[in-house]
Amino acid sequence: MIPCLDVRDGRVVKGVRFQxxxxxxxxxxxxxxxxxxxxxxxxILDVSATPEGRxxxxxxxxxxxxxxxxxxxxxxxxxxxxxxxxLLDAGADKxxxxxxxxxxxxLLSRLAERFGVQCTVLALDAAKRADGDGWEVVVRSGTExxxxxxxxxxxEAERRGAGEIVLTSWDRDGTKDGYDTELLSAVSGVVSVPVxxxxxxxxxxxxxxxxxxxxxxxxAASIFHDGVHTVGxxxxxxxxxxxxxxx
Amino acid sequence: MSGHEMSDVVVVRTGLANVASVLAxxxxxxxxxxxxxxxxxxxxxxxxxFPGVGSFGAVAAxxxxxxxxxxxxxxxxxxxxxxxxxxxxxxxxxSSEESPGAVGLGVAAGTxxxxxxxxxxxxxxxxxxxxxxxxxILRSGYGYFANSYxxxxxxxxxxxxxxxxxxxxxxxxxxxxxVACQFHPELSGDYGRGIFERWLAASEQRSxxxxxxxx
Numbered sequence: 001m002i003p004c005l006d007v008r009d010g011r012v013v014k015g016v017r018f019q020x021x022x023x024x025x026x027x028x029x030x031x032x033x034x035x036x037x038x039x040x041x042x043x044i045l046d047v048s049a050t051p052e053g054r055x056x057x058x059x060x061x062x063x064x065x066x067x068x069x070x071x072x073x074x075x076x077x078x079x080x081x082x083x084x085x086x087l088l089d090a091g092a093d094k095x096x097x098x099x100x101x102x103x104x105x106x107l108l109s110r111l112a113e114r115f116g117v118q119c120t121v122l123a124l125d126a127a128k129r130a131d132g133d134g135w136e137v138v139v140r141s142g143t144e145x146x147x148x149x150x151x152x153x154x155x156e157a158e159r160r161g162a163g164e165i166v167l168t169s170w171d172r173d174g175t176k177d178g179y180d181t182e183l184l185s186a187v188s189g190v191v192s193v194p195v196x197x198x199x200x201x202x203x204x205x206x207x208x209x210x211x212x213x214x215x216x217x218x219x220a221a222s223i224f225h226d227g228v229h230t231v232g233x234x235x236x237x238x239x240x241x242x243x244x245x246x247x
Numbered sequence: 248m249s250g251h252e253m254s255d256v257v258v259v260r261t262g263l264a265n266v267a268s269v270l271a272x273x274x275x276x277x278x279x280x281x282x283x284x285x286x287x288x289x290x291x292x293x294x295x296x297f298p299g300v301g302s303f304g305a306v307a308a309x310x311x312x313x314x315x316x317x318x319x320x321x322x323x324x325x326x327x328x329x330x331x332x333x334x335x336x337x338x339x340x341x342s343s344e345e346s347p348g349a350v351g352l353g354v355a356a357g358t359x360x361x362x363x364x365x366x367x368x369x370x371x372x373x374x375x376x377x378x379x380x381x382x383x384i385l386r387s388g389y390g391y392f393a394n395s396y397x398x399x400x401x402x403x404x405x406x407x408x409x410x411x412x413x414x415x416x417x418x419x420x421x422x423x424x425x426v427a428c429q430f431h432p433e434l435s436g437d438y439g440r441g442i443f444e445r446w447l448a449a450s451e452q453r454s455x456x457x458x459x460x461x462x
Binding site: 035040065066067068069070071072088089090091092093115116117118119163164192193194216217246 | 265267268271272274275300301365367368369371372373389391393394431433434435436437439440
């Protein structure tokens with residue numbers, strides 16, 4: 001169970017598909033609460049629009065690391081090995097790359113070689129093709145469809161050194177209609193690294209579906225930020241669906 | 248116990264491990280770890296944390312370049328407070344399939360092998376840890392793992408904790424105030440925090456005994 005925080009200029013923000021962002025609090029306060037509730041890991045995505053905002057990201061990571069005793073993955077704006085080094089030095093345990101890796105797949109190899117596959121995470125944003133036949137990779141926060149096949153890209157990323165794939169369904173993200181289980185089972189069928197389901201969760205039933213479809217972990221953002229669901233309650237419900245959870 | 252004694256924790260800098268999480272975990276317990284790759288410091292420090300990321304061979308090479316090999320071996324043989332993490336546990340053994348020809352510290356008998364089976368490797372995530380009851384610092388609970396290689400059985404002369412991943416493997420070993428974990432206590436939430444706390448407390452008792460002898 002992995003809560004994800006979108007952070008912009010040092011504050012947590014929320015919005016459907018990064019549109020209409022509104023302030024959702026202090027990242028340090030939130031990760032403390034999530035860990036206490038039983039979160040297994042935290043993902044922070046820096047969605048800052050400017051270089052100055054991005055420079056703040058390492059301060060956020062440093063502040064979060066001080067209080068956080070579970071694994072921390074950080075993504076957003078990582079273009080080069082040096083960008084990743086800054087985040088790892090600040091206290092991230094893993095670094096996620098998305099658009100930059102699609103543009104230049106060798107970036108994954110360089111990250112894996114320098115930091116190890118256990119540090120190298122691919123954030124893969126997928127959308128169903130217009131003709132309904134399979135999925136294509138989307139980049140730049142969903143604003144650009146690449147035509148690249150999701151299953152081929154996932155397999156290539158693993159070969160190049162991605163140790164984990166955070167798979168977001170762009171069709172489901174923010175909808176609360178549940179994860180795209182077809183997409184999950186297709187991707188987890190072609191890679192042997194862990195696949196983390198993202199995009200569309202509204203409740204524990206959706207998460208249980210994702211695990212049954214092959215997800216190794218589930219990521220969720222908005223359902224926890226609302227304060228309607230706590231990580232602890234959702235994990236308890238998930239256990240009720242027969243999914244093994246750490247408690 | 249004085250604050251000064253408590254603060255004498257050296258975290259070994261191999262240049263390969265990401266130590267921010269380890270230092271933060273210590274700070275949450277009020278301990279300012281000192282990063283060092285100086286063999287003399289590592290030999291004399293009241294407590295030493297030996298984190299490891301990278302490969303068995305790369306860590307073994309760093310131990311030779313820095314002279315840390317002798318310092319760490321002495322610490323473990325004399326049971327001085329030492330906490331090995333991940334590769335920092337594996338390197339206590341003799342050798343590893345990961346780096347044929349590379350020589351470990353050899354203070355624990357056995358070799359490190361790659362996970363066998365059709366599971367996801369590396370193992371990345373939480374797994375149940377079970378102790379055999381003879382452990383003092385290690386307990387049963389859930390630890391966070393990130394490893395492709397593992398030791399299959401607890402070496403003679405050590406108490407141990409085990410986990411299951413395509414078969415049983417060693418999650419941790421301990422002997423006096425020397426403890427080593429295959430998982431990352433610094434990333435294992437309250438469970439990991441407890442290991443740091445008990446290790447610091449055990450090594451504090453140990454220091455008191457030592458200073459009593461000196462006095």
